[in-house]
Amino acid sequence: MKIFHTIALAALIAGPVCAATEAVQNPLTESESWTDLRGDIIGDAPIRDGSAVFAVDAPYRADDAATVPIHITQTDPAADIDSLTIVIDENPAPLAATFTYGAAMAPLDMEVRVRVNQYSNVRVIADTGDDLLMNGRFVKASGGCSAPASRNPELALASMGQMRLRQFEQPAQMSTPRREAQIMIRHPNYSGLQRDQITQLFISAHFIDRIEVFQGDEMLWTMEGGISISENPVFRFQYGDNGSTDLRVRATDTDGNMFEQTLPKDAQG
Numbered sequence: 001m002k003i004f005h006t007i008a009l010a011a012l013i014a015g016p017v018c019a020a021t022e023a024v025q026n027p028l029t030e031s032e033s034w035t036d037l038r039g040d041i042i043g044d045a046p047i048r049d050g051s052a053v054f055a056v057d058a059p060y061r062a063d064d065a066a067t068v069p070i071h072i073t074q075t076d077p078a079a080d081i082d083s084l085t086i087v088i089d090e091n092p093a094p095l096a097a098t099f100t101y102g103a104a105m106a107p108l109d110m111e112v113r114v115r116v117n118q119y120s121n122v123r124v125i126a127d128t129g130d131d132l133l134m135n136g137r138f139v140k141a142s143g144g145c146s147a148p149a150s151r152n153p154e155l156a157l158a159s160m161g162q163m164r165l166r167q168f169e170q171p172a173q174m175s176t177p178r179r180e181a182q183i184m185i186r187h188p189n190y191s192g193l194q195r196d197q198i199t200q201l202f203i204s205a206h207f208i209d210r211i212e213v214f215q216g217d218e219m220l221w222t223m224e225g226g227i228s229i230s231e232n233p234v235f236r237f238q239y240g241d242n243g244s245t246d247l248r249v250r251a252t253d254t255d256g257n258m259f260e261q262t263l264p265k266d267a268q269g
Contacts, residue, residue, distance in 0.1 A: 026060045028121045028136045033089040041087055041095060042125065042132060050133025053079045054108065056124050058137040065144030067113045067230045070137075072124055074107040081108050083127045088228050090120035092145055092193065096228035102219040104240040109180075110221075111237070113230040115144035115191065146193040149231060153188070153196070153203070161259030162186040163249055167266070177243075182236040183213065185251055185259070191227035208233060211251045215265075216244030241265075 057071040074081060086096040096114050116122065116139050123136040149156060168180040185208065192205030211223040211233075220239050223229075250260040 026058075026137050028123065028134075029138050031089045031121050033094070034087075034121065034123070037087065037089065037094055041085065045132050047125065047132040047134050050124075050126055050135040052076060053128075053133050054081065054124070054126060054135060056122070056135045056137050058122055058139050060138070060140060062116060062139055062141035062144075065116050065141035066147040068116050068122075068139060068141055068144065069111055069113050070122060070124070071111040073109050077107040080128050081106070081126045082129050084108075084110075085125040085127075086112070086114065086228075087123040087125065088114060088116055088120050089123070090118045091115070091228050092117060092191075093226045093228060095226055097223050097225040100222045102221065104215065104218060104220055104242060105237065106240075109238040110235065113234050115147070115228050115230055116141035117145040118142045145191045145227060146195075148194060148197055149188050149190070149203075151188070156186075156188040159186045160188070161251070161257065161261075163259070163261040163263060165247060165263035165265075177241040178238055179241050179265070180236070180238045181247065181265075182234060183247070183249060183263070184232060184234045185211070185249070186232055187251075187253065189227070189229055189231045189233065193227075206253060206255055208251050208253045211235075211249065214248045214250075215239065215242055216246070216248075218242055218244070220247070 053074065053076045055073045055075050058068065062068045070086065072084060081101060083098060083100045085098045087094050088096050101108065119140050119142065121136055122139050123134055126133045164184045166182040187208050189207040190203045190205055192202065194203050195201065196203055205227060207227055208225055213220045246265055247263045249263065252258050
């Protein structure tokens with residue numbers, strides 16, 4: 001009995017340690033897929049290690065393969081990050097999204113949720129205007145692109161395009177007028193790989209392909225996206241406040257729909 005207790009105690013202690021080790025030892029791995037993709041994504045341009053300029057945080061084992069959080073944080077405030085491209089090596093459409101940023105987004109701090117279809121590298125490629133820099137994480141997840149939609153299709157279409165803004169309190173230690181916001185857009189973002197749960201027929205791809213976010217007339221960021229962005233996309237980000245009273249969001253999808261909404265900065269989302 002004493003031996004059993006000792007083993008059980010050792011397992012309890014080792015569990016969190018192993019989890020922490022997995023979280024730390026989570027770099028990009030060798031990938032034949034990236035060798036094939038590289039030319040299509042960045043052409044022949046040289047690419048450098050970006051770990052000194054920005055960090056990428058992603059779960060080693062995803063709780064939900066259809067909504068995997070990817071958090072990008074700029075660690076070198078002197079760098080100019082003009083745009084970011086997110087690539088998920090093993091997804092059916094590996095190019096998940098390209099973001100372009102306005103000056104108010106620097107230094108960059110942004111989180112986006114993506115689908116991961118099988119164990120894969122998630123790469124983030126930053127363009128500084130002079131260099132291409134890459135960082136990323138390996139994520140264990142499967143089935144994200146074919147996972148059933150979480151809502152009834154009729155309800156999903158009825159609420160499509162609705163937007164919500166949530167603002168977070170500015171940390172007390174921050175001396176600049178900087179805000180943190182989260183924007184959610186209702187949209188099924190069908191990947192083309194999901195089945196109707198009644199007919200078992202594939203649902204045609206139908207997803208948001210472009211988003212533009214402004215504060216007043218100043219552009220904060222734009223996104224060109226594909227099927228790897230999660231259902232009901234959520235974006236959390238920090239930005240420099242220019243004193244305007246609202247954020248304006250405009251989105252289009254692959255069916256030609258356009259959704260636009262003005263979201264007061266101080267409204268409770």
